[in-house]
Amino acid sequence: MVLGWTALFGVEPIALAALSTPLFICTLLLARGYPRWVPYLAAGAHGLAFVVYMHMAFSPPGAHVGLILTGIVATPCLVGAEIVRRHRHMVTTSERNRRERLEQQRRLVVSELHDTVVRDLSHAVMLAEQSRLAHPDDDLLQRELATVILPVRTALRQLRQGLKAMSTAKGDDALLLLASSPPPRLSETIAGSRASLADRGATLVEEGIELLDNPMITPGVHQQLVRVIGELITNASKYASPSSTVSLVVECDGRTVECMCVNAISSDVPTSSELSSKVGLDGAQRRIETLGGTFTVNRSAERWSVVFSVPIQV
Template identity: 25%
Template sequence: MPRTTPLRPHRSDVMIAVFGLLGGLLLWALDLFTIHQGLGEAYGDWALLPLLVMCLAALGRRSHGPWVLVLAVLALVGDGLTGGLLATLIVFTDIVYAAVLYGSPRRARLLPPWTMAMSVAFTLAMLAALREPEVLLVGALFAGVTALPAYTGLLVRTHRDAATAMRLRAEQTARLAEMDRRQAVGAERARMARELHDLVANHLSAIALHATAAQSLDDASATARALGVIRENSVQGLTEMRRLIGILRDEAGDGDAPAARPTLDGLPALVDQARSGGAPDGLRFTLCGTYAEPGAAETADGLPAPVELAAYRVVQEALTNALKHAAPGEVTVRVDRDVDLTVSVQSPLGRGGPRLPGSGAGLVGMRERVELLGGTFSAGPDADGWRVWARLPLSEGADAA
């Protein structure tokens, strides 16, 4: 987008022009000229013309580019020829300063060395022409009028640009930090959602199933068994919820007593719990593979904690889905450890639609757990029914741990 020149001058530019004009008028009225009083008296009112031109140039010191500087130089030359007023000289130095401070980057780079070169050239020329040492003072004055304001403007502009760059970097850092914070909060919320689902869904599903059975059966012993399973699952669910709440509240304080997390050594107990919950509906549960026997996880080499927890949660959620949806038959759970850890849960397909409604969050949670560890997950029907399968790389899990 092209840069447009404002039609109205800046307020500070107007003030500089007004005060410069008033100061020049006062000096002219008092016949206080810097070069030669006789020239000022000889030109009379015309001695004010360079001052007026210089003040008009000051109105565009911020925005009208090199033309303002050219006009100011011509006014300065005219001021020298008509006796010289100090106010005109002061306004000129401000215009040179503004040309570097507010001008284009190219002008800001070129103008200071050019003014210094002109000061040196002017001093050498005057020294060669007059051969008087006093010429050095004139050259110093010339440099003070041209080069000094230019380098001052360059210094101020450099500091201003550095401050702007630092502010932009600070804003970018703040935005990146906010993005990281939101991503961290989102990841933590997703992790908490998976954990809450895995903790609660299994027990609530068993409670719902046995509550339905207790309502539909007239057998007092069967109702008592169903109520016993309901109580057991409600107590276990409450215990796990309290454990999770304790983690969130950090009740340990110093963190020296971390809460225990499920391990693959608990797979036999998990399958036994599902077996007791699915027995009234004709479901049979079998655990096979590396961790089929109690204590097998203790004798095997240690697994990375994230891999072990993910495998346990996949089995837990697959058993919960089997209790909800599977038809009577055999549910086979197999967990094998080789180069990677493989989890497979095979269950018969349900008939007549799902027995309990589900939101699909369990499958999403299982997939997220496995993929976060660099593993592979699949769930869907096959020739033998419904199969949940996951492969968890042990090396990736070790890195995550």
């Protein structure tokens, strides 16, 4: 700016460059994401000084010329800077969202491995140990089971250590503890939801919950299903309309487990994402899809429903 104002005392082309150069610098600062008040204040001060200079050098008509020149040069510079700034902001936001999704996937992997893989492997080891105890005289079975149990135990130990290291490195100790702890009993969740609905004159009707105790459903899958169904019941109890009925139906044909949760929505309940249980439902959907199932959410003006299906046989 000092060099520009020095050039104002030169010939006219240099004077025009003296006007443009500081504005180009302000444009660069604005486009690079500096606080807006910095380049706008600098551009305004420079433009005002230029108009005052033109007024003093060429009388009142010079002030008008200086004002017009400032507008001609400053307007496209600042508009272009705002466009570039907006584009940079969109790129930065997109990259931040991508990193958040990757972080969310990493956290989901930690939770899913604890909830499903570790528990199912532990269940397999427990069944093998029970078989060894039930057939102590069968030497061949004892040797074969021993060759299976030892590497599975080793893999379990390594997996737990790896997950613990991943969680500690990212500060997810609380997540690791949550994944390792069992979810609340469905009976407790249902009782709490019934009490909440009763306050508004609504009811909860459930059918087929006992089918989750099917021995073909492994402990890891069972725990995931309990978490998801608990989330659906809690979500329905929050947003069900007064004097309505929340329905929860579970079916199992030996190959798949299917669940449907339906409730009426009060017309005065907003449908914005801020008031919904979007995070919880997204987590439930990821859990079901991780198990190889499907998860469908349907919402109309008067009804909300979720249907999911999970295979229990490969």
